[in-house]
Amino acid sequence: MSMNGCKAAAVSCKETLYTYNMFHMVKAFFPEAEIRQTVDEEQEPLVNLVLDGGSCFSVMPDLSVKTGAPDRDERKKQVTRQIYDYLAAYTGKRLAWGTLTGVRPVKLAMNRLKAGDGEEEITAFLQREYQVSEEKARLAARIAEREMVLLDRLDYKNGFSLYIGIPFCPSICSYCSFSSSPIGLWKDRVEDYLEALFREIQAIGALTSGRQPDTVYIGGGTPVTLEAAQLDRLLSLVEDTFPEAVSGKGLLEYTVEAGRPDAITREKLEVLRRHKISRISVNPQTMRQKTLDRIGRRHTVEDAVRSFWLARELGFDNINMDLIAGLPGETAADMQDTLRQIEALCPDSLTVHSLAVKRAAQMGQEKSEACNLEHREISRMIQDSADAAKRMGMVPYYLYRQKNIAGNFENVGYARADKAGIYNILIMEEVQTIIACGAGSVSKRVYPDGGIERSENVKDVALYIHKIDEMIERKRKLLED
Structure with a gap:
C-alpha cells in the first residue's frame, strides 16, 4: 500500500484533545485524502479511524491512556503513537x-x-x-547546538526584534498562502499603507522607551515592490526611530527580504546599501524556467542570476537564496539542475523549503501532481540540497516544519560561518520579544518565565489602514509595564 493509497478518512475522537494530532497524522500519511472529523463524548474508543478501503482502527482506553490519566500531554502523545504505529504498518512507511x-x-x-x-x-x-x-x-x-551559540548574543532583558511587513508582490505565486496582494491592485493605496505603517513604527519607538532592537527584518510580501524613494523613506524612518541600533552600535542583523528578482533594480539595491542593510534575500524558488512560468512567477532564470550578481557588485556580502522542493512538475533531476546553478552563484546562505500541500491545494489541476510526488523523490531533493549546501561550505542552522508539508519533511536554512539569519532562529525558538508592524503581522511578547503573549494585526490592507489606531492600541496593551 503506498502512502497515497487513501482518498478519504473519517476520524472520531472522544475529546477535542486528540483532534489536531489525529488530523495531521492521517494527513502526513495520506496528503491527498479528504478527512472528516467528529467529536463524540459518548463513544467508548478514545479515537476511531476509518479509511476508505474499509480498514478501521480504534484506540481503546486502558490503564495507560484512560480518560483523565495520566496528564493530558502524555495521553495525547500515547494516542498519537498508537495511530502512528497503525498507519505505519498499514502503509509500510515510517x-x-x-x-x-x-x-x-x-x-x-x-x-x-x-x-x-x-x-x-x-x-x-x-x-x-x-x-x-x-x-x-x-x-x-546539531541545529539546536548552533542556535544556542547564536542566541547567546542577544539582549534578553532589554532587547527585542523588529519585524516590518510589506504585503505586496509583483504577482501572486500559485502556491502562496501568505497575506500578500499584487502590487498592481494597490498602486493607488501604497502611500496610504505607508502612512499607517510609519505611524505604527513611530508608536513602537515611543512604547519601547528608548530600547533598541537586536535585529530588524523587513519582509512580506516583497518589500522591494516599493519604489526606491518609498524604500528610502521607510529605512530613514527606522534609523530616526532607533538611531543607536541602526548606527551600528547595537544591531546584530538588518535584513530586507528583497525576494522576487522581477522587483529588484539597481536603484533599489543602492538604497538598501546606503542604509547599511546587512543581509538580503534573492529568491528564485527554482532555476527551471518552465516551473517559474507554471507557478506564476513573472521573472526568468536570467533575472535571478542578474539580480544576484548586481547585489554582489554593489557590495552585499550576505545574500540568501530560497528554493522549494516538490514544485509541480519537477523531479529530483530538475532540483539537481537548480542546485548546480545555485552552486555557480555561491550565495552566503540557502533556505530549502518543502512545498506545503495546503498551498498546493490552490494550484487547481496541479494539486494532484504536488500531492502525488513520490516520497522518495522529495527525499532525494532534500538530501541533494543538503549535499549542495555542504559543498558550498554551509551548515544547517535553523529548521521548521509546516502543516501538511510535502513528504512530511521540513524547511532548513543553511549558512556559511557568521552568515546565519538570527531573526529566522528567533521566529522558531520564541525566546525574545518580536514586535511586528504592518498588515497581517503578529507580535509576540516573551516573558521571563517563558510565557508568550501574542497580538495580531488585521490581514486586510484596507482594514489595516482604516484601523491603524486600533493596531497601535493593541501594541500599547501588549508592551505596557
Missing part, C-alpha cells in the same frame, strides 16, 4: 519526523540541550519518545 506534528521540532532538542544533554542523548530521546528517524533527530540536535 515518517522521517515520526509522531511530531508541530512546526518547531528543534524546540524539543533545545530544551534537552538546556537540561544538559548532548547530541547522543538528544538523538536517542527523539527516536525513543517520538519515533523520529536517527538522521532527523541528529539534525535537530
Whole structure:
C-alpha cells in the first residue's frame, strides 16, 4: 500500500484533545485524502479511524491512556503513537519526523540541550519518545547546538526584534498562502499603507522607551515592490526611530527580504546599501524556467542570476537564496539542475523549503501532481540540497516544519560561518520579544518565565489602514509595564 493509497478518512475522537494530532497524522500519511472529523463524548474508543478501503482502527482506553490519566500531554502523545504505529504498518512507511506534528521540532532538542544533554542523548530521546528517524533527530540536535551559540548574543532583558511587513508582490505565486496582494491592485493605496505603517513604527519607538532592537527584518510580501524613494523613506524612518541600533552600535542583523528578482533594480539595491542593510534575500524558488512560468512567477532564470550578481557588485556580502522542493512538475533531476546553478552563484546562505500541500491545494489541476510526488523523490531533493549546501561550505542552522508539508519533511536554512539569519532562529525558538508592524503581522511578547503573549494585526490592507489606531492600541496593551 503506498502512502497515497487513501482518498478519504473519517476520524472520531472522544475529546477535542486528540483532534489536531489525529488530523495531521492521517494527513502526513495520506496528503491527498479528504478527512472528516467528529467529536463524540459518548463513544467508548478514545479515537476511531476509518479509511476508505474499509480498514478501521480504534484506540481503546486502558490503564495507560484512560480518560483523565495520566496528564493530558502524555495521553495525547500515547494516542498519537498508537495511530502512528497503525498507519505505519498499514502503509509500510515510517515518517522521517515520526509522531511530531508541530512546526518547531528543534524546540524539543533545545530544551534537552538546556537540561544538559548532548547530541547522543538528544538523538536517542527523539527516536525513543517520538519515533523520529536517527538522521532527523541528529539534525535537530546539531541545529539546536548552533542556535544556542547564536542566541547567546542577544539582549534578553532589554532587547527585542523588529519585524516590518510589506504585503505586496509583483504577482501572486500559485502556491502562496501568505497575506500578500499584487502590487498592481494597490498602486493607488501604497502611500496610504505607508502612512499607517510609519505611524505604527513611530508608536513602537515611543512604547519601547528608548530600547533598541537586536535585529530588524523587513519582509512580506516583497518589500522591494516599493519604489526606491518609498524604500528610502521607510529605512530613514527606522534609523530616526532607533538611531543607536541602526548606527551600528547595537544591531546584530538588518535584513530586507528583497525576494522576487522581477522587483529588484539597481536603484533599489543602492538604497538598501546606503542604509547599511546587512543581509538580503534573492529568491528564485527554482532555476527551471518552465516551473517559474507554471507557478506564476513573472521573472526568468536570467533575472535571478542578474539580480544576484548586481547585489554582489554593489557590495552585499550576505545574500540568501530560497528554493522549494516538490514544485509541480519537477523531479529530483530538475532540483539537481537548480542546485548546480545555485552552486555557480555561491550565495552566503540557502533556505530549502518543502512545498506545503495546503498551498498546493490552490494550484487547481496541479494539486494532484504536488500531492502525488513520490516520497522518495522529495527525499532525494532534500538530501541533494543538503549535499549542495555542504559543498558550498554551509551548515544547517535553523529548521521548521509546516502543516501538511510535502513528504512530511521540513524547511532548513543553511549558512556559511557568521552568515546565519538570527531573526529566522528567533521566529522558531520564541525566546525574545518580536514586535511586528504592518498588515497581517503578529507580535509576540516573551516573558521571563517563558510565557508568550501574542497580538495580531488585521490581514486586510484596507482594514489595516482604516484601523491603524486600533493596531497601535493593541501594541500599547501588549508592551505596557
